[in-house]
Amino acid sequence: MSEARELFLRARGRTFTSFNEDAESQWKGPFYFIQGADPQFGLMKSWEIGECDYGGDEWEQEIRLTEEAVQAINKLSPKPKFFVLCGDLVHSMPGINAVFSGHYHRNAGAKYNDLDMVVTSAIGCQFGKDTHGLRVVVVTEDKIVHKYYSLNELNANGLDQELVDLLKQK
Template identity: 75%
Template sequence: MSTAEARGVFHRARGRTLDAFPSEKEREWKGPFYFIQGADPQFGLMKAWSTGECDSGGDEWGQETRLTEQAVRAVNRLNPKPKFFVLCGDLVHAMPGVKAVFSGHYHRNAGGIYQNLDMVVSSAIGCQLGKDTHGLRVVVVTAEKIVHRYYSLDELSEKGVEDDLMDLLKEK
């Protein structure tokens, strides 16, 4: 798959559907399939554990990057190809210059700031445990700042991302 084709994969989700799995083809059982589940690449953890500095370490990702690339190569070589790949768990452990950490698992929106680190918890696409609506968080990263906003699925489907966030994406 070319880089242009790979980028196009992320634009295939519209109106709460992913055209990689068209309903007319996927509506009925057609036989066994398999998917790949990966977990916890946790970039930065290996150095942190090896040095014993789990709170301040983790500023190098070399080992995790090599292992993740190996995993991608291994999956890409499989024949037949898996139906899909899902990545779960901790994506990063630590990173130099981190300004915000985005997570889930709480099934409601929450967060706080500790020592200039913004902890942002996004509510669930699925089951809600609070009053927040089912939704997604849009995060825009520029050289100067990180701006994020939670949208209900209905809001995002009907209105899209607000202009002020989209304006941040325009190069100056």
């Protein structure tokens, strides 16, 4: 199995296998991790032109800087224990008709004009009656379809056939 593919398979069964409980439960000395924040694709152009509602169609600067950050991290020795990316991932996008977010720890949403605001409940601590879960978002040329799945439901049943069928459209 390729190293890159194996990296993505380390997170299974609600556990990240790179951190083995037996190996990590006792202090073994100092380590470091890296936190990155706010790549916020689209913001640099917005600031450049002085208009916060525009610029989402130009992400080149942010992509270049994000790639530069990954390259810098990959060159480090010793390697960090892990990397976490926080904050705003995207500032704006061209032709946007849905915004997906979290932080509310329950499912919620609203619509303003043609913009859907979709709030996804937490994987972790729940503040409402929603179960721990994930939102699956399918994007086709014509529409965006999303569904919130509990972790148990997604593990047991996978994706609904309706979503799978959308992925098969050309």
